[in-house]
Amino acid sequence: MDIRNFYILLKKHRVGLLLLPLMAMAVTTALVRNKPDSYRSEIQIATGIVDQSQSIAANDDGAGEDSKIDGKFANLIETIKLNQVVDQVSFRLLLHDLTEPYPYKAKPAQTYIAPLDANFKSEAVVILNQKLDSFTTLDLNIPQERMIDSLLIKMEYDHESLLKNITAYRAENSDFIDLDVDAENPTLSAFIANNLTDRFFSYYSNYINSGYNRSADFFAKLLEEKKNAMDQKSAELEAFKIKNGVLDVDNESKDVYTQLSNLESERDLAEKDVIADSGALKSIDVKFTPGDRQYAEANTSKINVKILSTKERLKVLNDKYIQSNFDPHYKKSIDSLQDVLTSQITESSDNSAASPLASKDNIVLERLKTENDLELARYTVKSLTKQLNDVKTKMNTMLPVQATIESDEKDIDVASKEYLDIQDKYNQAKVSTITPVQLRQLQTAMPVKVKSSAKIILIALSGITSFVFYLVILLIIFYMDTSIHSGEELVKLTHMSVLGFLNAVPSGSKRTEEARAKNQVRIYRDALRSIRFEIDREMNGSKVLAVTSLDKEEGKTLFSFGLAYAYSLANKKVLIIDGNFSNPVISQTLKTEGYIEDVFKSDRFVEFRKNEDKPVTTTTELAESTEKEIHPARISNNTGVSGISKTIQLLNDHLEENQSAQKGSINILGNRGGDVSLLEIADEKSIQEKMNELKKRFDIIIIEAGALNALNKSKEWIVSADKVVAVFEKDRAIDASGLSGVNYLRNMNGKMLGWIFNKA
Numbered sequence: 166m167d168i169r170n171f172y173i174l175l176k177k178h179r180v181g182l183l184l185l186p187l188m189a190m191a192v193t194t195a196l197v198r199n200k201p202d203s204y205r206s207e208i209q210i211a212t213g214i215v216d217q218s219q220s221i222a223a224n225d226d227g228a229g230e231d232s233k234i235d236g237k238f239a240n241l242i243e244t245i246k247l248n249q250v251v252d253q254v255s256f257r258l259l260l261h262d263l264t265e266p267y268p269y270k271a272k273p274a275q276t277y278i279a280p281l282d283a284n285f286k287s288e289a290v291v292i293l294n295q296k297l298d299s300f301t302t303l304d305l306n307i308p309q310e311r312m313i314d315s316l317l318i319k320m321e322y323d324h325e326s327l328l329k330n331i332t333a334y335r336a337e338n339s340d341f342i343d344l345d346v347d348a349e350n351p352t353l354s355a356f357i358a359n360n361l362t363d364r365f366f367s368y369y370s371n372y373i374n375s376g377y378n379r380s381a382d383f384f385a386k387l388l389e390e391k392k393n394a395m396d397q398k399s400a401e402l403e404a405f406k407i408k409n410g411v412l413d414v415d416n417e418s419k420d421v422y423t424q425l426s427n428l429e430s431e432r433d434l435a436e437k438d439v440i441a442d443s444g445a446l447k448s449i450d451v452k453f454t455p456g457d458r459q460y461a462e463a464n465t466s467k468i469n470v471k472i473l474s475t476k477e478r479l480k481v482l483n484d485k486y487i488q489s490n491f492d493p494h495y496k497k498s499i500d501s502l503q504d505v506l507t508s509q510i511t512e513s514s515d516n517s518a519a520s521p522l523a524s525k526d527n528i529v530l531e532r533l534k535t536e537n538d539l540e541l542a543r544y545t546v547k548s549l550t551k552q553l554n555d556v557k558t559k560m561n562t563m564l565p566v567q568a569t570i571e572s573d574e575k576d577i578d579v580a581s582k583e584y585l586d587i588q589d590k591y592n593q594a595k596v597s598t599i600t601p602v603q604l605r606q607l608q609t610a611m612p613v614k615v616k617s618s619a620k621i622i623l624i625a626l627s628g629i630t631s632f633v634f635y636l637v638i639l640l641i642i643f644y645m646d647t648s649i650h651s652g653e654e655l656v657k658l659t660h661m662s663v664l665g666f667l668n669a670v671p672s673g674s675k676r677t678e679e680a681r682a683k684n685q686v687r688i689y690r691d692a693l694r695s696i697r698f699e700i701d702r703e704m705n706g707s708k709v710l711a712v713t714s715l716d717k718e719e720g721k722t723l724f725s726f727g728l729a730y731a732y733s734l735a736n737k738k739v740l741i742i743d744g745n746f747s748n749p750v751i752s753q754t755l756k757t758e759g760y761i762e763d764v765f766k767s768d769r770f771v772e773f774r775k776n777e778d779k780p781v782t783t784t785t786e787l788a789e790s791t792e793k794e795i796h797p798a799r800i801s802n803n804t805g806v807s808g809i810s811k812t813i814q815l816l817n818d819h820l821e822e823n824q825s826a827q828k829g830s831i832n833i834l835g836n837r838g839g840d841v842s843l844l845e846i847a848d849e850k851s852i853q854e855k856m857n858e859l860k861k862r863f864d865i866i867i868i869e870a871g872a873l874n875a876l877n878k879s880k881e882w883i884v885s886a887d888k889v890v891a892v893f894e895k896d897r898a899i900d901a902s903g904l905s906g907v908n909y910l911r912n913m914n915g916k917m918l919g920w921i922f923n924k925a
Contacts, residue, residue, distance in 0.1 A: 169651075170643070170650040170651070171639075171640075171643050173650065174639055174642070174643055175639065178635075178639060181635060182632060182635055182636070185631045185632065185635050186627075186628035186629070186631045186632040186635075187628070188631075189627040189628055189630070189631035190624050190625075190627055190628040192627070193623055193624045193627035193628075194620075194624055197620045197623055197624070198620075203347045203348070203349065204347065204348055204349070204350060204351040204353075204354045204612070205345055205346065205347050205354060206345075206346050206348075206351070206354040206355045206357070206358040206610035206611070206612070207343065207344070207345050207346075207358070207610065208343075208344040208346075208358045208359070208362050208606060208607075208608060208609075208610050209336070209341050209342070209343055209344070209606075209607045209608060210341060210342040210343075210344060210362065210604060210605070210606055210607065211340055211341055211603075211604070211605040211607055212237075212238070212241060212340055212341070212342060212603065212604060213340065213603030213604070213605075214234055214237050214238065214340060214603075215234065215338075215339065215340035216340040238335045238342065241342060241369075241604075242333045242334065242335070242342065244365065244368065244369065245331075245333045245342075245344070245361065245365050246328060246331070246333065247368070248302065248324045249300070249301075249302060249368065250361070250364050250365050250368050251324040251327055251328060251331075251361070252296075252302050252303070252324055253296075253297060253300065253360070253364040253367075253368075254327060254357055254360045254361050254364060255317050255322045255323055255324060255327065256293045256296050256297055257293075257297065257356075257360050258320075258322045258353075258356070258357070259289075259293060259313070259316065259317055259320065259322050260290060260293045260294070260297075261356075262274050262278055262320070263278065263286055263289060263290055263293075264290060269350065269352065269353040269356065270320060270321075270349070270353070273319065273320050273321070274320070276319075277316060277319045277320060278316070278320070281316075285309075285312070288309055289309070289312075289313050289316075292309060292310060292313060293313070300367070300368065300371065327357065330346060330347040330348060330357075331344070331345070331346055331357070331361065332344070332345040332346075332347075333345075341607070344358060344361065344362065346358040346361070346610070351612030352612050354610070354612070355610040355611055355612050358610035359609060359610050362606050362610075365604075366604055366606070369604060384587055384590050387587050388584065388587045388588055391580065391583050391584040391587050392584055394580050395577065395580040395581055395584050398576050398577045398580055399577055429553065431545075431549050432546060432549040432550060432553060435545040435546040435549055436546055439543050439546055449535060475505055479499065479503065479541060483499060483541070483545055483548060646898075647898045647899075648896045648897055648898040649893070649895070649896070649897060649898065649899065650895060650896055651895075651922075651925075652666060652920070652922045652925065655893055655920055655922060656920075658899065658907075659899075659907045659910075659911065659920070660911065661907075661910065661911060661917065661919055661920060662919040662920070663919055663920045663921075663922050664696055664699045664700065664703075664890060664918060664919040664920065664921060665692060665695050665696035665699055665921055665922070666692060666921075666922045666925040667689060667692050667693070667696075667720070667724065667727075667921060667922070667923045667924065667925065668685060668688050668689055668692060668924065668925060669685070669923075669924040670685050670686055670689050670723075689727065690727075690730075690731075693727045693728060693730065693731040694731055694734075696728065696731070696921060697728065697731040697732060697735065699918075699919075700728075700888075700890065700918060703888065703918045703919075704887070704888055704918075707887030707888050708860045708863065708864065708865055708866055708887065709856060709860065709866045709868065709885065709886045709887045709888070710728075710865065710866065710867050710868065710886060710887065710888050710889070710890065711744075711868045711870045711879075711882050711883045711885075711886035711888070711889045711890075712724060712725050712728075712867060712868065712869050712870060712889075712890055712891075712892060713870045713871065713872065713873055713879050713882075713883065713889060713890075713891050713892070714872050714873070714891055714892045714893065714894075715872065715873055715874065715891065715893065715897075715899065715902075715903040715906045715907070716872050716874055716897065716903065717747075717748060717871075717872045717874070717875075718894075719872070719892050719893060719894040719897065719923060720892050720894055720923040720924065721745075721869050721870075721871075721872075721892045722745075722750045722751055722754075722869060724892050724921055724923065725741055725751070725867050725869045726741070726751075728867055729741050729831045729867055730831070732829065732864070732865050733829040733830065733831050734829070735829065736829045737829040737864040737865055738829055738830050738832070738862070738863045738864045738865075739829060739830065739831045739832065739863065739864065739865050739866075739867065740832045740833075740834060740859060740862075740863040740865070740866045740867070741831065741832070741833045741834070741867050741869070742761065742834045742866060742867070742868045742869070743757075743761070743833070743834065743835045743836050743869055744761070744836070744843065744868045744869055744870045744871060744879075744882040745836075745869050745870070745871040746836055746838055746839060746840070746841050746842065746871070746878060747838075747840075747871060747875055747878065748871070749835060749836050749837075749838045751833060751835060751869060752835030752836055752837070752838065755833055755835075757833045757834065757835035759834050759835070760834070760835055760836055760837055761834060761835070761836045761843075761846065762836065762837055762841075762846055764834060764855060765843070765846050765847040765851065765852055765855050766846060766847055829864070832863070842877065842878045842881055843878070843881040843882055843885070844881050849884075849885075852885055853885065856885055868882050868885075868886055870882035870883055870886070870889075873891075873902075873905075873906035873909065873910075874902045874903070874906065880909070883913075883916075886916075887916075888916060888917075888918050889910065889913065889916055889917050889918065890917075890918050890919060890920070890921055891910060891917070891919075891920055891921070892920075892921045892923050893920050893921070893922055893923065894923045894924055895922065895923065895924045895925055896924075
């Protein structure tokens with residue numbers, strides 16, 4: 166869509182665009198004229214939610230979390246608007262007007278309060294004071310309180326009326342809540358603001374802090390329960406340890422594991438000693454012959470008694486060493502006794518008599534020591550194995566005890582953690598109960614001057630809104646409009662050229678309008694000359710031109726007249742045929758000298774015209790009658806069709822101004838109308854013969870063929886014509902039937918010359 170068309174649409178509706186806002190502003194002015202002025206009082210409240218510098222014990226719970234902070238501010242703002250809080254302000258306002266000589270609202274007070282009974286006023290004052298002291302609302306089941314509530318509504322002191330003029334909001338991302346109160350006088354607005362803040366603080370202190378007290382009591386009771394549970398579990402654990410003889414299960418189990426590890430290590434060493442001593446003893450025995458072994462055994466038999474005694478003592482001491490978990494004290498004794506055993510063995514060797522076996526004394530001594538070491542190692546392995554089994558038995562006995570103790574200790578840890586958590590919450594609740602309320606009123610509301618009047622804003626807004634509304638409607642109409650506003654759009658849609666443009670010719674009665682109409686006729690005349698030139702170029706010697714349109718009333722008749730005038734100015738003999746049987750405007754507007762029904766009928770003897778004194782009896786005479794010239798200036802008007810008549814009169818007037826120029830002639834062939842078509846009057850052959858005869862007598866024949874949506878009536882004329890032009894009126898849309906007509910014209914193989922864009 167072309168934006169120029171939208172500009173044209175705006176220009177067309179310029180009066181509405183101007184009048185509608187003015188009317189809206191006038192109505193708004195009348196509505197707000199008696200509206201009282203409004204006064205605003207402002208209060209700023211510091212909450213301490215963001216800035217906790219004024220609090221005794223800052224609570225960082227939720228600090229930095231915007232969602233929690235926003236939630237806290239929202240709760241405070243909703244608390245300010247609670248009915249229970251606002252009602253307190255309502256009671257104070259009514260109490261003031263009941264007791265003070267100068268009420269805040271003089272006219273309502275004079276109407277509703279002054280006529281009240283003195284006893285009722287006294288009762289109302291007592292009830293209002295009680296409600297203020299107890300911080301409660303009215304009970305509508307009590308008649309006196311119901312009457313007070315009705316009085317509050319009449320005075321517009323009820324919470325719904327007050328809330329309409331109260332605005333509470335957080336000042337951007339600050340720590341403050343701004344409270345704005347509008348009222349009809351400055352004293353009233355300041356009173357409401359200050360009292361609402363005072364009642365809000367009282368409610369917050371009494372009711373919100375009481376919640377902290379209830380929380381502290383709850384946590385104190387829960388803390389005692391958790392402590393008792395923790396103490397009970399600790400007592401049960403101690404009793405179990407005493408019953409099972411366990412003092413420190415962790416250390417004892419650690420000792421058992423250490424002892425078990427040491428015993429296993431010592432046993433491994435002892436087993437290695439047994440293996441080593443057994444091998445050494447075998448290697449020594451190999452060195453002895455049977456005789457030497459008997460000698461050695463006989464020679465050492467006396468000393469063996471002492472050695473055996475020492476060995477027994479060494480076994481006993483070794484057992485104690487193992488049982489003591491390898492106490493270093495026993496180790497020294499064992500080493501000392503081992504030295505004694507070595508001395509005894511050495512003594513046994515020294516007391517041996519010289520013999521052939523003397524050279525083998527050292528070997529005998531070595532054998533004795535190895536044998537003693539082997540015996541001691543074997544005994545050590547046996548003793549270590551026994552002790553190891555005892556330790557394993559003890560460990561197996563400790564495992565279920567240890568598991569039970571660990572389970573009880575875990576339960577005690579959980580109970581201790583719960584106890585500590587409850588203790589922290591209890592401490593926080595106690596701190597909250599002793600911490601003063603963080604809310605602070607930073608300023609006292611004072612009576613102020615009247616705020617900027619909203620009347621002007623409302624009036625201006627009504628004008629702007631109505632203008633924008635009208636503009637939006639026009640925009641919707643523009644975008645939903647499928648009509649064609651320019652020749653370019655017509656060419657783009659139909660793919661057929663535009664031969665020329667015609668302006669709209671107004672018909673007026675006043676002198677100024679007549680002067681304007683004459684000027685438009687001059688423009689119209691020039692446009693017709695241009696169209697005449699284009700049609701002459703396209704006709705190429707053809708004489709019959711059919712004028713049609715997609716729909717009726719698009720300007721075919723006036724164009725046909727205008728084109729005939731243009732040709733007459735060019736000294737042409739013109740015949741206008743009114744082929745529009747459905748709407749014969751030409752026949753009704755101008756007096757015709759003949760009728761289609763008479764000229765085109767095949768019967769030679771027909772009446773030329775109804776009610777005519779002299780009939781025409783031959784086709785020659787009929788043709789001659791149509792040849793009668795009619796000067797354009799002498800065309801008479803039928804007052805029945807005023808629009809075309811006035812336009813024709815303007816054309817006549819213009820032509821009379823140029824009588825000196827040589828003119829051609831205009832002849833008109835009308836029709837009697839009715840539901841008839843051309844082929845119903847005569848057959849195609851007869852029509853063609855008549856048309857050929859008329860071509861000989863006229864330079865140009867213009868047929869107004871009617872609209873294409875009149876089915877075949879216009880198409881029958883188009884078949885008889887040489888060329889066709891179609892008139893299209895600006896701001897019309899092409900519907901489904903119009904598209905069918907466009908396709909018909911486009912497929913005429915060059916017979917269609919183009920469009921005449923009317924009222925451009």
